[in-house]
Amino acid sequence: xxxxxxxxxxxxxxxxxxxxxxxxxxxxxxxxxxxxxxxxxxxxxxxxxxxxxxxxxxxxxxxxxxxxxxxxxxxxxxxxxxxxxxxxxxxxxxxxxxxxxxxxxxxxxxxxxxxxxxxxxxxxxxxxxxxxxxxxxxxxxxxxxxxxxxxxxxxxxxxxxxxxxxxxxxxxxxxxxxxxxxxxxxxxxxxxxxxxxxxxxxxxxxxxxxxxxxxxxxxxxxxxxxxxxxxxxxxxxxxxxxxxxxxxxxxxxxxxxxxxxxxxxxxxxxxxxxxxxxxxxxxxxxxxxxxxxxxxxxxxxxxxxxxxxxxxxxxxxxxxxxxxxxxxxxxxxxxxxxxxxxxxxxxxxxxxxxxxxxxxxxxxxxxxxxxxxxxxxxxxxxxxxxxxxxxxxxxxxxxxxxxxxxxxxxxxxxxxxxxxxxxxxxxxxxxxxxxxxxxxxxxxxxxxx
Numbered sequence: 146x147x148x149x150x151x152x153x154x155x156x157x158x159x160x161x162x163x164x165x166x167x168x169x170x171x172x173x174x175x176x177x178x179x180x181x182x183x184x185x186x187x188x189x190x191x192x193x194x195x196x197x198x199x200x201x202x203x204x205x206x207x208x209x210x211x212x213x214x215x216x217x218x219x220x221x222x223x224x225x226x227x228x229x230x231x232x233x234x235x236x237x238x239x240x241x242x243x244x245x246x247x248x249x250x251x252x253x254x255x256x257x258x259x260x261x262x263x264x265x266x267x268x269x270x271x272x273x274x275x276x277x278x279x280x281x282x283x284x285x286x287x288x289x290x291x292x293x294x295x296x297x298x299x300x301x302x303x304x305x306x307x308x309x310x311x312x313x314x315x316x317x318x319x320x321x322x323x324x325x326x327x328x329x330x331x332x333x334x335x336x337x338x339x340x341x342x343x344x345x346x347x348x349x350x351x352x353x354x355x356x357x358x359x360x361x362x363x364x365x366x367x368x369x370x371x372x373x374x375x376x377x378x379x380x381x382x383x384x385x386x387x388x389x390x391x392x393x394x395x396x397x398x399x400x401x402x403x404x405x406x407x408x409x410x411x412x413x414x415x416x417x418x419x420x421x422x423x424x425x426x427x428x429x430x431x432x433x434x435x436x437x438x439x440x441x442x443x444x445x446x447x448x449x450x451x452x453x454x455x456x457x458x459x460x461x462x463x464x465x466x467x468x469x470x471x472x473x474x475x476x477x478x479x480x481x482x483x484x485x486x487x488x489x490x491x492x493x494x495x496x497x498x499x500x501x502x503x504x505x506x507x508x509x510x511x512x513x514x515x516x517x518x519x520x521x522x523x524x525x526x527x528x529x530x531x532x533x534x535x536x537x538x539x540x541x542x543x544x545x546x547x548x549x550x551x552x553x554x555x556x557x558x559x560x561x562x563x564x565x566x567x568x569x570x571x572x573x574x575x576x577x578x579x580x581x582x583x584x585x586x587x588x589x590x591x592x593x594x
Contacts, residue, residue: 186262186269187338187345190315192373192383194279195252197349200371201245201262201269202338203229209245213260216273220259225249232368235361236330246371252276272346277314281430283386284560289317290527290553291355291439291488294324295337299528299551300571305343313348315385317556319488320355320395320439324529326365334365353392354379355439355489362403363396380411382418388433388558389422391415391482395440395489398458398470399451408463408470415473419480423589432561432588434482441487441523442474443496445540445547450490453537455502474500477519481589484564486556488525491534492549493568495579496521499543505593512545514584517593522566524554546579562586 186201199211209229212221227247234240247262257275261268278285288304307313326334344350351372358366367377372392374381382391393415397408421427422434442460444452451457462472477485478500497504498516506512513520526533526549533549540547550570557565567580585592 186272186342187371188274188347188349189371190277190349190351190373190383190385191248192381193250195254195276196248196250197252197274197276198371199227199247199249199260199262200369202335202369203243203245203263204241205266206231206243207245207266208264209247209262210264211247211249211260211262212268213249213258215253216257216259220271221261230368232364234327234331235364236327238330240330240332242331244368254279274347275311275314277349277385281387282560285314285386285388285558286312287315287317287556287558288313288553289319289437289486289522289556290524291319292321292491292525292529292531293318293527294321294529294531295333295340296324296530297528297532298340300526300553300569301340301528303569303571303575304527304553308344308347313555316344316348316350317437317486318350318352319437319486319524320353321357321488321525321529322352322355322366323357324531325357325360326369327360331365334369338369351383351390351392352378353437353439354394354396356396356399359396359400359403376414379407380414382422384431386558387431387561388435389427389431391418391434391436393436393438393473395438395459398463399440401466405466405470408466412471412473412476415476419476419482423480428589432585433484433558433564434480434588435484435486435558436477436482437486438473439487440489441521442472442485443499443502443521443541443543444487444490444492444494444523445537445544446490446492446494446534447537448490448534452490455541478593479590481592482519483585483588484556484566484583485519485521486554487521487523490523490525491529491531492523492536492547493526493552493554493579494523494544494548495546495566495568495581496523496543497545500593502541502543504543511584513581515586515592516583520581520583522554524552524568526551527553528571548578550578552578 209227323337372378463470498518500518505517550572
């Protein structure tokens with residue numbers, strides 16, 4: 146049984162807004178309220194301590210305003226204004242929507258705030274969030290998963306409940322949303338955002354792009370999510386507790402028609418970001434480097450996808466570009482990346498520490514204690530219309546544990562030396578079917594030797 150901590154359930158409100166006001170107000174209730182016409186309210190961490198971005202959507206141009214206050218204090222005694230950007234979907238109807246973004250600043254670490262958003266023309270229900278702890282000794286708790294769609298989102302109900310129970314500080318959605326956000330002139334995207342609101346309105350929902358976001362040059366993804374940095378959420382990094390977390394786009398290796406230069410631009414950015422994270426003064430306070438990207442470097446699924454051929458573009462790069470495009474395995478190894486989170490394959494797979502297609506365990510008895518290569522986790526079985534994948538019956542030696550159950554991963558960066566991972570099976574009613582402790586007394590390139 147998991148010892149994952151649980152706290153009290155947040156209060157939800159079920160306000161009513163008239164049909165006339167629905168076109169102007171950000172209205173969200175439960176996922177079964179099919180008459181609702183406006184998509185999500187979501188929280189995204191800016192990467193700057195003491196701040197949070199609140200995002201919502203309306204179909205009319207209105208003011209962008211968030212009213213908020215400390216839990217237990219006077220409601221809405223603070224307010225902040227932002228901007229609304231027009232997003233025109235590229236489908237036949239060219240549907241228009243306004244994406245509102247308001248940044249809340251000077252938040253007190255660990256304090257809980259109650260908020261609503263909208264304008265004098267209509268307000269959302271009330272929601273709450275806890276400002277992230279900015280201490281490097283903080284032990285953040287994550288839910289990690291990819292590949293969750295509107296149809297057959299099997300893990301969603303359990304994730305909604307656990308989020309509202311206060312079990313997570315941050316959500317990491319490792320690509321592939323809705324299946325697909327652009328469909329039905331982006332109405333599928335609207336519905337997906339409503340579905341995850343009962344998660345994303347309460348904790349920061351951090352993302353990376355997957356292949357199912359590629360239509361119209363990833364426009365639904367780039368417009369609907371608000372990640373740190375200036376790259377339209379394609380790649381970015383941020384710090385939390387003793388971890389430096391990097392989100393990247395594996396899709397730059399597969400959709401060269403949208404700009405081959407993106408591949409090289411991301412690689413150079415990754416190199417500079419890793420160089421900065423590895424400066425002794427930075428790695429001393431944030432020793433863990435964790436990456437999240439959609440398509441894995443390794444996997445043992447039997448679906449003839451990129452990583453099943455053991456020649457992953459993400460891992461080894463491309464030779465048919467000018468100049469040849471470098472892969473990411475050597476880069477991540479050289480800069481001592483500790484844990485690599487992936488999805489795309491609709492399964493869960495834990496690998497032994499691996500580099501260059503070879504296993505480098507810490508020891509036979511304790512493979513994840515001072516491992517000699519990065520630890521890879523594939524967690525793409527949250528649930529979607531494409532169902533789960535099958536496994537190759539004869540995996541390579543780096544495959545340590547595999548499951549085709551629907552589910553998701555929990556991760557806690559406990560301190561500078563200990564990181565905990567466990568896999569939850571939704572098929573088995575929330576049972577923890579796999580768990581490991583990654584223990585590292587040293588971090589960085591020198592830790593491999």
